[in-house]
Amino acid sequence: MLRYWGVSLLRQRGGSRHLVTTTAGSTQATDTSNREIPITLKPNTATKDSSYGSSRGSELLGIGGGLGFTPPDQEEEAVKEPPLYDSHIRTNAFQKAILTCGAAAAALLDPRRHDMVAVLGETTGSKALTRLYARMIDDPEGSRILVDKPRINSSTIDLDALRKLPTDSLGRMYIRFLEDNKVTPDSRLPVQFVDDPELAYVMQRYREGHDLFHTVLGMPTNMLGEVAVKWIEALQTGLPMCYGGAVFGPLRFRPKQRQKYVSVYLPWAIRVGRTARLLMNVYFEERWEQSIHDVRAEFGIEPPPV
Numbered sequence: 001m002l003r004y005w006g007v008s009l010l011r012q013r014g015g016s017r018h019l020v021t022t023t024a025g026s027t028q029a030t031d032t033s034n035r036e037i038p039i040t041l042k043p044n045t046a047t048k049d050s051s052y053g054s055s056r057g058s059e060l061l062g063i064g065g066g067l068g069f070t071p072p073d074q075e076e077e078a079v080k081e082p083p084l085y086d087s088h089i090r091t092n093a094f095q096k097a098i099l100t101c102g103a104a105a106a107a108l109l110d111p112r113r114h115d116m117v118a119v120l121g122e123t124t125g126s127k128a129l130t131r132l133y134a135r136m137i138d139d140p141e142g143s144r145i146l147v148d149k150p151r152i153n154s155s156t157i158d159l160d161a162l163r164k165l166p167t168d169s170l171g172r173m174y175i176r177f178l179e180d181n182k183v184t185p186d187s188r189l190p191v192q193f194v195d196d197p198e199l200a201y202v203m204q205r206y207r208e209g210h211d212l213f214h215t216v217l218g219m220p221t222n223m224l225g226e227v228a229v230k231w232i233e234a235l236q237t238g239l240p241m242c243y244g245g246a247v248f249g250p251l252r253f254r255p256k257q258r259q260k261y262v263s264v265y266l267p268w269a270i271r272v273g274r275t276a277r278l279l280m281n282v283y284f285e286e287r288w289e290q291s292i293h294d295v296r297a298e299f300g301i302e303p304p305p306v
Contacts, residue, residue, distance in 0.1 A: 085197050087190035096123045096193065108248060115189060121241035122193040122203060128238040129199040135278055136202065142281035149201055150285050152208035153185045162288060170215070170295055171288030177215045185211065205280065206237065212284050216295055217272070218304030223252060224261055228269040235273030237280065264305045276300045 081090065091099065100123045106116040136142030150156065159178075162171035178184065188207045194200040210229075217232065219225035227249040234242035250261055277299040287295060296303065 084195065085191075085200055087192050088195075088200070089192045090195070091123075091193055099123050099193065104244070107244075111245070111249065111252070114187075117241060117245070118189045118191075118207065119193065120244070121207075121239055122191060124240040125203065126194070126199070128240065129194065129196075129202050132206075132237050132239075132280060133199060133202050136280055139278065139281045141283050142278070145205065145281070145283055146198070146201070150283075151204075152212070152284070153188075157185065157285070159185075165289055166291075168291050168293065169288065170284065170290050170292050173292050174212060174215045174284075174288075177211060181221045183211060183221070202280075206233075206239075209280070209282075209284065212282075213279050216279065216282070216292065216299075216301060223249065224257055224265055227261065228265045231266065231269035232273040232276075232279075235270070236276075236278055268302065268305050272302050276302075 083090065099119055103116040103120040103123065106113050107120055111117070133146070136146055159175060162175045165172040185208065188204075188210070191200045191203045191207070194203055210233075213233065214221065214225065214229055217229060219229050227246060230242050230245040230249060233239065234246050250258060253261060279299070282295070282299065295301075
């Protein structure tokens, strides 16, 4: 192997030094105990492969094995950053743009695609979530929600206990809403594409509180009720996804629905959205026994249209 290079290597053997010279297949050893002999590197000019010195030469000289040098053609493996929370999926700006376009198209074609609506809300809501977080942290009740981070699902809420509460209580009205509309608090998807754990919780809280917003506002889950709630959510949260639902939802109204929407539901929703306190600051879990009428009065919610 050494004859291709004509390399003079200095070897340490016991207490004496030996110079081993290789030229054209001949080897000669000389005792050099009492004198220094420099190491000479003389590449073989007869080598046809011009890249030999950078690749094979590195192997011969042990480069990278102990000299602290990594050959340029050796790529280091990328270190994957861990997710920010359990359900988090890392995406860059381009991937978010693709997700936004696909989710928007799917949601417009079929508003019942709640999974696409959820993705759209996450990929477009960063600035709105930041402002919403600031409004919550400035409110005594909202700030406690952000500290405690309660979740709304069947494993955290005793639904049977809520059924035993007085008829006009928030908890009993919430159970009635779930049963009338055949929905469950476990139907909300986990947040995946929000790149901040605190803002991800704000989005999750909004998502899990949506049915409670319906309950407090007295709105059913039909098209009129959904669009009215979306207007209130849009005005209070600023989420682009809510504005999209509020603006494009009425396109599917029938003539009679559109007339009732324009004359009754839309003016009511705009008034409530502008004047009521932020619904995200309602600590629902501490108010189950409170009369729903008292909750509406406390948060400045105008009674729903009949």
